[in-house]
Amino acid sequence: MTSLPTLPATTTPTTSDTTAPSTAALPRTAGRGRGPARLVGPVLSVAFVIVLGLFVLGPLLWLGVRAFATNWTYPNLMPDGWTLQWWNTVFQDPNLQSSVVLSFQFAFVTMVVSAVLCLPAAYAFSRFDFPGRRVFLIGLFATNAFPRMGLFVALASLFYAFNLMSTFLGVVIVHVLGTVVFMTWIPAAAFSAVPRSYEEAARDAGAGRFTVLRKVTLPLAMPGITVALIMSFLASFDEAQGTYLVGNPEYITMPTQMYSLVLNYPPQVAAVFSILLAIPSAVLLLLVRKHVMGGQLAEGFQIR
Amino acid sequence: MKPSRRHRLGGLALASPPLILVAVFVGFPILVALAYSLGQVGGLNSTIGTIATEQSTVDAWYKVTFGAYRTVFADPRFQRDLVVTVLVTLATTVIVVVLAWGIALYVRLSDSWVAKILSALAVVPMFIPVVIASWAILTFYAADGFLRSIAAHVGIEAPIWGYTITAVVIGLVWTNLPFATLMVVSGVQGVPDALIEAARDAGASIPRTVVSIIAPMALVPTVIAGTFTAIGTLGAFTVPYFTGPNAPKMLGVDLADYFQSFNLPQSSVVMAIVIFIVASGFGGVYVWANYRSAASSGRV
Numbered sequence: 001m002t003s004l005p006t007l008p009a010t011t012t013p014t015t016s017d018t019t020a021p022s023t024a025a026l027p028r029t030a031g032r033g034r035g036p037a038r039l040v041g042p043v044l045s046v047a048f049v050i051v052l053g054l055f056v057l058g059p060l061l062w063l064g065v066r067a068f069a070t071n072w073t074y075p076n077l078m079p080d081g082w083t084l085q086w087w088n089t090v091f092q093d094p095n096l097q098s099s100v101v102l103s104f105q106f107a108f109v110t111m112v113v114s115a116v117l118c119l120p121a122a123y124a125f126s127r128f129d130f131p132g133r134r135v136f137l138i139g140l141f142a143t144n145a146f147p148r149m150g151l152f153v154a155l156a157s158l159f160y161a162f163n164l165m166s167t168f169l170g171v172v173i174v175h176v177l178g179t180v181v182f183m184t185w186i187p188a189a190a191f192s193a194v195p196r197s198y199e200e201a202a203r204d205a206g207a208g209r210f211t212v213l214r215k216v217t218l219p220l221a222m223p224g225i226t227v228a229l230i231m232s233f234l235a236s237f238d239e240a241q242g243t244y245l246v247g248n249p250e251y252i253t254m255p256t257q258m259y260s261l262v263l264n265y266p267p268q269v270a271a272v273f274s275i276l277l278a279i280p281s282a283v284l285l286l287l288v289r290k291h292v293m294g295g296q297l298a299e300g301f302q303i304r
Numbered sequence: 305m306k307p308s309r310r311h312r313l314g315g316l317a318l319a320s321p322p323l324i325l326v327a328v329f330v331g332f333p334i335l336v337a338l339a340y341s342l343g344q345v346g347g348l349n350s351t352i353g354t355i356a357t358e359q360s361t362v363d364a365w366y367k368v369t370f371g372a373y374r375t376v377f378a379d380p381r382f383q384r385d386l387v388v389t390v391l392v393t394l395a396t397t398v399i400v401v402v403l404a405w406g407i408a409l410y411v412r413l414s415d416s417w418v419a420k421i422l423s424a425l426a427v428v429p430m431f432i433p434v435v436i437a438s439w440a441i442l443t444f445y446a447a448d449g450f451l452r453s454i455a456a457h458v459g460i461e462a463p464i465w466g467y468t469i470t471a472v473v474i475g476l477v478w479t480n481l482p483f484a485t486l487m488v489v490s491g492v493q494g495v496p497d498a499l500i501e502a503a504r505d506a507g508a509s510i511p512r513t514v515v516s517i518i519a520p521m522a523l524v525p526t527v528i529a530g531t532f533t534a535i536g537t538l539g540a541f542t543v544p545y546f547t548g549p550n551a552p553k554m555l556g557v558d559l560a561d562y563f564q565s566f567n568l569p570q571s572s573v574v575m576a577i578v579i580f581i582v583a584s585g586f587g588g589v590y591v592w593a594n595y596r597s598a599a600s601s602g603r604v
Contacts, residue, residue, distance in 0.1 A: 045418045048406070049425075056425050056478065059440035060432065062450045066443070074448035075456035117321040128315020136323055138591055143330045144532075145583040147539025149556050150576020151330060153563050154337035157348045158329070177329055180322045238433040241541055241560070258435045262546070267443065274436040282431045293427065297483075298490035301528050 067271035086268040090276070096257060100276065103237055103254040110175040110236035111229055117176070118183035119225065123217075125184065126191035137188075140181055151177075152245045159246060166250040174242035179232035186231070186300030190224020191217065193299070223291040224300065230284045231297075237280060334580075341573045343369035356569045376574045381551075381558075388552040390582065392469060392544075393537040396476040400533045401526060403481060404488040408522070409514060412492045423489060430482035438546035441475045442466050445547075467549050475543035480536060484529035491525030492518055524597040531590035535583045555579055 066072065067086060069079030090096050124130070125137055143151075152174070156165075164170035194217050202212045218225075240255035247256070254277050261270045285292065336348050343362035345353030353359065360371025376382050407426050410419040429437060444450050446466035455462030465471045495518050503513045544554040553561070555575050563572040 045410075045416075049418055049421050052403075052422060052425050055474075056428050056481075058450060059437070059444035059478075060428075062444045063436070063440035072448070075453040077450075077453055077457070117325060121319040121322045124315040124318035128312060128318070130312045130315035130319065133315075133319075136319060140322065140326055141587065141590075143326055145535050145580060145587045146330065146334055147541075147556055147559070147576050147579045147583070149539065149541045149560050149563075150337075150573065150579060151333065153559065153569060153572050153576060154333035155329065157336060157340075157352050158333050160351050161348055173329055176325065180326055184322055234433075238435070240435055255433060255435045258439070262439060270439060274439060278432050278436055281433055285431045289427075292430070292486065293423070295486075295490045295493075298487045298525065301487065301532070 063271050063274055066268055067275055069268060086266070086272045089265075089269055090272045095252070096273065099252050099254050099257045102251060103277075104280075106171060106175055106243075106251075106253060107233045107236040109172055110179060111233040113172060114176045114179040114183045114232045115229060118180060118228075119187055122184050122187035122228075123191050123213075125188040137185070140184055143177065144181060148178075149241055152242045155242075156245065165246060166248070168251065171243055171247040171251050174246050175236040175239050178235045178239055178242070182231045182235065182300070183228050186228040186296060187221060187225045189299040190221040190296065193224070194220040223288075223294075224296045227288050227291050227296045228300075230288050234281050234284060237277075337573045338577060341372050341570060341577055343367070343371065352569050355567065357567050359570045372570045372574050376571050376578075379571075382555075382571075382575070384552050385555055385558050386578065388469065389538060389555045389579075392473055392476065392554060393534050395473050396480065396537045397530050397534045399473070399477050400480045400484045401488070401530050403477070404484040404529060405492075405526070407485050408488040408492040409518070411489055412495070412518070413510065423485070426485040427482045429478050434479055434542045435546075437479055438475055438543045441471060441478060441543075442547045445471050445474065467547065469549065469552070471547040472544045472554065475547045476537050476540060479543060480533045484533055487525045487529035487532075488522065491522035495521045524593045527593035528590060531586045531593075534586040538583050538586075539579050 065079065068082050068084065070081035070083045070085075072079045125133060155174070159165045159170055164173065198216050198220070199212050202216045203209075207215065238255055240253075240259065243251065243253050244256045244259065247253070254273070258270065258273060258277065261273055291297075340349045340352065343360050344365065345359065345361045346365065353361070358375075360369045360375065362369050404426070407422045410416075411423050432440075443466075445464075446452075447464045449466060452462045452464065463470075465474065499517050499521075500513055503517050508516065539556045540554060541556040541560060544557050545560075548554060548557065555578070559572045559575040559579075562568045562575065
């Protein structure tokens with residue numbers, strides 16, 4: 001059992017864009033003349049796009065418009081009037097403000113802690129052949145198979161015993177647990193995709209182990225690492241149930257706040273808050289969109 | 305290059321921090337919870353055991369009781385919700401995989417604008433926090449939502465899907481679509497052009513090429529997409545909590561209710577373990593698929 005970066009036939013080249021291989025390499029005959037667009041007809045293609053577009057974007061637009069609505073009468077397709085008052089409500093509520101700040105703090109700390117703990121491990125899983133390597137890699141995955149809510153219930157006893165309930169550290173632990181799989185698997189695949197010959201060439205040229213890591217391996221594995229960093233930032237940013245169970249009432253983050261907002265405020269306030277909460281996710285993921293679509297994520301979930 | 309013994313131990317040492325973290329904060333609590341579900345209320349379970357009501361307990365460390373499991377499995381509400389949870393999981397997984405395959409084939413076999421739009425659309429949900437997605441989907445399919453409004457304009461009385469199992473499936477498909485699509489697209493893209501062309505030159509139709517050439521080669525990513533969707537769906541909380549009905553509920557919501565609202569933590573833990581056992585079944589398929597791919601490319 002070796003961890004050599006053999007790229008089997010079923011793997012996309014990790015550095016290229018998703019659409020690149022098909023558009024560049026596929027001959028015109030397969031692309032145009034006999035494609036499924038021809039087969040099922042352009043009408044069906046357009047219908048598929050419209051239905052999927054409505055399915056994916058419809059709810060978001062429907063909610064987004066609400067943030068600027070005075071009132072909305074069924075069955076009108078537009079609100080009765082437009083206003084910015086709900087944004088004022090959100091920006092002037094100190095509780096909501098502090099939850100915004102807190103969310104960013106947790107997300108940042110979680111990302112850093114998770115990186116410090118998991119990145120060296122990812123490197124080890126990729127480059128060392130130690131006993132139980134594969135078992136451990138799959139063992140990390142077991143954290144996903146136990147239902148989150150059940151895990152938090154189970155964690156409660158332990159947290160009471162360690163005095164971690166309603167503490168910053170307790171919440172960070174819960175958040176980091178949700179990132180371990182990404183932070184280990186995706187960078188491990190990225191490290192494996194760095195050809196060993198590059199590292200060996202650098203070694204032959206006289207570079208030490210750490211110079212090779214710093215100058216050759218890390219830069220080449222950076223796209224995968226970046227995807228993992230951003231995914232774990234967002235995992236923390238989105239985490240609600242565990243934060244509620246462990247952090248309540250001391251630490252209320254934005255997603256936790258959403259639960260009570262939906263029940264206690266007008267729907268327009270929840271809509272404003274939704275937009276605010278979605279902005280960081282959207283911006284960060286747009287930054288790494290190319291790598292996510294290009295296979296860094298998909299690559300990380302195939303155990304080698 | 306034969307790794308030396310020191311090299312191997314160094315690897316294990318580097319890999320240990322996340323392993324220890326997971327062992328302490330996931331593995332160990334699960335074992336403690338398992339002991340609690342079997343009637344152990346000493347040690348770490350003493351706090352929870354004191355607060356809780358209606359427990360099945362034992363008086364010595366070497367004894368076990370399956371009383372809690374009997375109670376939970378005899379509860380008609382649990383029986384109904386277990387069936388619903390499994391059915392929702394199967395429906396969601398099938399729909400997600402079918403959609404992901406449809407998109408992946410478009411992307412692979414055609415370079416039209418349709419392919420580009422479809423693959424971009426499918427990834428959008430990844431950019432949106434689940435809490436918001438659930439809330440957005442609920443309002444979209446609610447009694448005064450878009451679907452009913454637009455139907456009312458053309459004179460149709462559309463069904464109310466808000467707070468129904470249909471909305472739960474819609475929400476779970478929505479949230480699981482990006483990951484499955486990325487996995488399947490990556491797998492289908494990996495099929496070499498030469499193989500597809502050869503099949504087409506030999507006279508194979510598009511469906512025939514898909515079934516005989518592309519599908520077998522993209523099997524592993526498909527299985528990974530399916531198992532992750534199934535496992536995520538089995539224990540889902542946020543989507544069914546926001547969009548689902550009061551009855552039946554999915555088990556993820558039930559176990560939160562039993563813990564927080566009914567003060568029946570033992571039943572809650574039993575449910576978590578039942579979900580875990582079902583999820584392990586799906587997880588086993590995933591491990592098998594990975595092992596198979598590793599074996600076929602000579603990596604084991």
